[in-house]
Amino acid sequence: MISNDQFYQTLRLRFGFDSFRPGQLEALTSLASGQNTLAVLPTGAGKTLIYELYGAVTHQLVLVVSPLISLMQDQVISLNVRGEKRAAALTSQMSRSEHQWVVNHLKFYRYLFVSPEMLSQPQVLAAVKAVKPGLLVVDEAHCISTWGPDFRPEYLLLGQIRHQLGDPLTLMTTATATNRVKADIKRKMQLSKAAEIIQPVDRPNIFLDVERFEAADDKDARLVELVSELRTPGVIYFSSKKKANEMAELLNAKTSCRVAAYHADLDAETRFKVQQQFMQDQLDVICATSAFGMGIDKNNIRFVIHYHLPGDLESYWQEIGRAGRDGQQSVAILLYLSGDEQLSQFLSDATVPQDDEISYYFKHQPQENSAEKANLIWFYKQHGYREEQIKLAFTKRREQRALALSQLMTYVRIPTCKRAFIQGYFGQPIASKVSQCCVNDSEGLDLQQLGLLVSTPVSSGTQQADWQTIIAQLFNFS
């Protein structure tokens, strides 16, 4: 068995740290003793370090199942930048030759990132099985439960896939999980005996604010006001790309902040530029959809604003967790316009099929241009589900979505401590009183008191360097 000394030694050599953050060593020790492990650690606690270190110590392939391509790519780049070249992501965006090259050279890799869809391809599965992964990591494991049967059903097959891989040692990680979600993850992974490593999810340095509006114009005006007053950098989340673009334009025009939109529709070059500008403090505010931030490691984010309602409290907690990783005072603000929940309801209804749709699609094989739902139902049929089972699963799913939304709405409306409500929701003991807690424990949001009021307005725009200066600086001729 691997000793703690070995873990410490590698921590020093590879990362230059002398001590672990809470939960990291516990998870490593649990894995070293052969225990499948579910680690619930707050965002920014260094979940990546756990499996990276485990791979470095054991010299075995670490297979990471991850929900988002952008996240996988960011993780591979982070490993590369730290000097680990044996990392790759197998994604649907690869060309056939690139894909084939990675699959044929798996034994040269130490870290392989895949989506569940990619891993369920027989050829990929067989190749991975042949190199005998030493550790299977299910990243963002709450997706198994919260995404449910209406979105990316391959997630539900992960338990089965794990058996096909010969039951490798498994680490499931997430930043947020209620007791129900934890149980659901274990059940779907067929790992009911997995050990749990749980750290408190609370982030005491994030002040929790919710503001309610009756008119859309008021909400927009308040957003402009907040962005003008708040210390940056900050992130604003939207549920639509169009709105993210529009508000980025508005905020650029109406505030002195440098603002850009960031979402999945941007080309690779623009994504890179926006991301790097933000990392290098050349942008103050990002207007993002949830595609942003999963892999961004910026520790001085002062505010996270939600312009639209997130899907559930899990996503909300995950997203506001981007703020204040440096431990400094930060703020999470949810802007709620009466009726916003109807948008969430609509988005949710649109994806979950009704009984009559299920009956129809169960009998009709999907065609090339069939609706998403047709493929979804057919997927379950192909995997041996009966029609009644599917109907039941989706009925439960609808109820679950409705419940998630109503819990979120409770958070919005509750007149008592927001933090206490969240801790109750995640089944964690109420921590000692936080001094700057939430909007209901203070007289509203006081940026001055939080130390989040911008002192000097940020310099407007970048100075216009001429091309001679830019070229000279690029190639170090200045």
Added chain:
Amino acid sequence: MVCKRTLMVGEETMDAAELIGYLSPTKPRRLRVIENILIGKRTVSTLYWGMRYHQLAWLGYDKQLTRQTMDGHVERLVHDGLLSVTDTNAVLTKKGAERQQVLRQTRYQPKALPVRLTVDLDTFWQRFLLATQVVSEQSYQTRKYYPLQVAWPVKQMIKKWYQQFYSADLSAEFNAVLTRFLKQLAVREATFFSRLLVGHDRPGETLLQLAQQNGLSSSEAHLMLTDLACQFVHFLRAQSDSSVKALLAGLSRQPISESALNTLNRFQAGQALEEIGHQRRLKVSTVKEHLLEAAIMLPVDQFPYEKLLTPQLQNELSDQFATQNLDDWQFNQLSNTQVAFWQFRLFEILRSKQTDDQQ
């Protein structure tokens, strides 16, 4: 799952001002031709009229363009009294012609756009940006940095390229070549180009940011980027070999489709049309279409007109249409002559190129 578009292909970029640029105040133009040119449809009819409209350099420029967007702009221009449309033929009104004149003065006018048809511009741009970043970071001796995310073959190519040129003084060469190139541009364009570049402590600016800084519409900014990239390729081709020029390796392409090129080569080698059709399992009419595509897309001296149109036939046709404007020629005027429609079209192409050359 995630839809990624590359910079050069872009999302649909057309705006109403761009559409005005494609139209004429004197001759009605077919809206479907303009649309098909932008989307990149290579039918002989589209290419022929694209040539007549001087629009061939835009072939495939806006592959995402939808009928809905196009119609929306047309409707708007008609509503504003700038355009008049009969069937789907559009002509600028007097007011529209005035607007076109103003736009020619104020809007960015491309200088090297036909270069697009002779190079894989998108791949070149990805290579060039990544190479610039690599060289920039090397000049600061940075070992660990976030590399630009590019297509895998581009990454592989730049790795090999770097191995090949590693020992050369890359930063001096990049500095010199780029300085030479930017010096000959207007200041605004040179600045625009340089701000797009990525390197040490310079994440580069996005096209949207540059559009806002320069007061350009996104359509105009996109055109400026494409044209500046074309100008850069043109510039590099005229330069002696360098590490920068090596980024163009393998990216040249013919302005005609591969299939048409194949047909043309066989014809030049002396094969008859029927023989080509038989060997390539193509209808003879398709073989003829290939030749017409080649004639439209290539300069006059690169196409064997004389092998398809005898001097006698050319004289006959010249006499028949001596007093008529090319765009008014009708095939049915030739009922007395032994000439096929495709030969008539080929003669039109030749005449179009000859008269345009005289301008």
